[in-house]
Amino acid sequence: MDIHEYQAKELLQKFGVGVPRGGIAYSPEQAMYRAHELSGERCVVKAQIHSGARGKAGGVRVCSCEKEVMEAASWMLGRKLVTHQTGPQGKLVSRLYVEEATDIRQEIYLGFVLDRKEERVVVVASAAGGMEIEEISANEPDSIIRSVVDPAVGMQNFQAREIAFQLDLDPALIPAAVKMITGCYRALRELDATMVEINPLVVTGAGEIVALDAKMAFDDNALFRRPDISELRDKSQEDPRETYAEDRGLSYIGLEGRIGxxxxxxxxAMATLDMIKMAGGEPANFLDVGGGASPDRVLMSFKAVLNDPNVEAILVNIFAGINRCDWIAEGVVRAVQELDLDVPLVVRLSGTNVAEGKRILDDSGLDIATADTLAEAAEAVVAAWKTSITAEEAV
Known part of the structure; x- marks a missing residue:
């Protein structure tokens, strides 16, 4: 689960991380009031969306007066910002963060992430801040600092000092940098976060170290014990297909193809996606219906898939061990009948109660194609999809 910049800053501040003063706004008038509260000559209006590269899309503006704040807020609110991370659909701006402008003397990149290969928390830092980490690694690979944290002892002060010294900081700032680094690590560990990124972490003209931007992501599986973190979730920033499925306990990832x-x-599921591509199609999603799926759960799965308007054919591929093919077949029949399914459907069943499952499909009298192997099922659904597309184009 991702959260907004202002939420990440509020959390990090509790762990001793310095951040500029700012406030949230939901309207242009409120944004102007926030700027007045800061009582500074310059402030920054930031669109709050779950994406990087907001500045390049016009989502970050430096304003020198309240009138400019009003204009910037009016332009951003209600607009869909399109960045290279959001895709062409963009993300809706429904809230802004108005922050005091910072006199920047030095920019640094600082990130903490769970490295699955190392099975450790890894600190990634660079004296070349202000860019995405991909740009830094491509343009200045020698500037990348990488430090692995031993989970048995956690982030130690000496380790944080080593990182701080490699960032070319003024020696007088090393204690503050150590506090910042250890604070970020404690936030990640104690809040079940999977990522903390501060880019840029800046040294101000007054010699302070502050987080000018902040991103945090959290382990979905740990949210049950973090209700305060779970409340920060903004579903408007998530893929509605994935949100619908997750709320119903389904493992779903939306893709860009046409075959559900x-x-x-x-x-x-991964093998099914590969076979569809090998047969000449493009999968629209990854969906794992889970073990012991009831007919009701299968029906919910169909609804989740059909929430994607791009779906033009569906493949059901079940190898029943814990599951039972007759349950799956009952769910498929219910879905076709109740949802008035109007796209080609191919079902491949194998395993527990497969004979009964096939009988239920055959006796239904519905237009449901079946296959015995995954390869046959993939080829059948791609062929059916192409035929339906050709028929629509002919009409």
Whole structure:
């Protein structure tokens, strides 16, 4: 789960991380009031969306008076900002963060992330801040500092000092940098975060170290014990297809293709996506219906897939172990009947109660194509999809 910049700053501030003064606004008038509260000559209006590169899309503006704040807020609110991270659909701006302008003397990149290969928290830092980490690694690879944290002892002060010294900081700022680095690590560890990124971390003209921007992501599986973090979730920033599925306990990831997939087991689901591509199609989603799926759960899976308006065919691929093919078949029949399904459907069943499952499909009298192997199912659904597209174009 991702959160907004202002929320990340509020959390990090509790762990001793310095941040500029600012306030949230939901309207141009409120933004102007926030700027007045800061009582500074210059302030920054920032669109709050779950994406980087906001500045390049016009989502970050430096304003020198309240009138400019009003104009910037009016332009941003209600607009969909399109960045290279959001894709062409963009993300809706429904709130702004108005922050005092900072006199920047030095910019630094600082990130903490769970490295699955190392099975450790890894600190990634660079004296070349202000850019995305991908740009830094491409343009200035020698500037990348990488430090692995031993989970048995956590981030130690000496380790934080080593990182701070490599960032070319003024020696007088090393204690403040150590406090910043250890504070970020404690926030990540104690809040079940999977990522903390401050870019840029800046040294101000007054010699202070502050987080000018902040991003945090959290482990979805730990939210049950972090209700205060769970409350920070903004569903308007998430893929509505994935939100619908997650709220119903389904493992779903939206893709860009046209063929919807309902599969049990993550490995089989990945193989199904590959087979669809090999057959000449493009999958619209990854969906793992899970073990012991009831007919109701299968029906919910169909609804989740059909929430994507781009879906033009559906493949159901079930290898039943814990699951039962007759349950799946009952769910498929219910889905076709209740949802008035009007796209090609191919079902491949194998495993527990497969004979009964196939009988239920055959006796339904519905237009449901079946296949015995995954390869046959993938080829059948791609062929059915192409035929339906050709028929629509002919009309």
């Amino acid at each position: 997939c309902i599969v049990n087991g993550a490995g089989l």
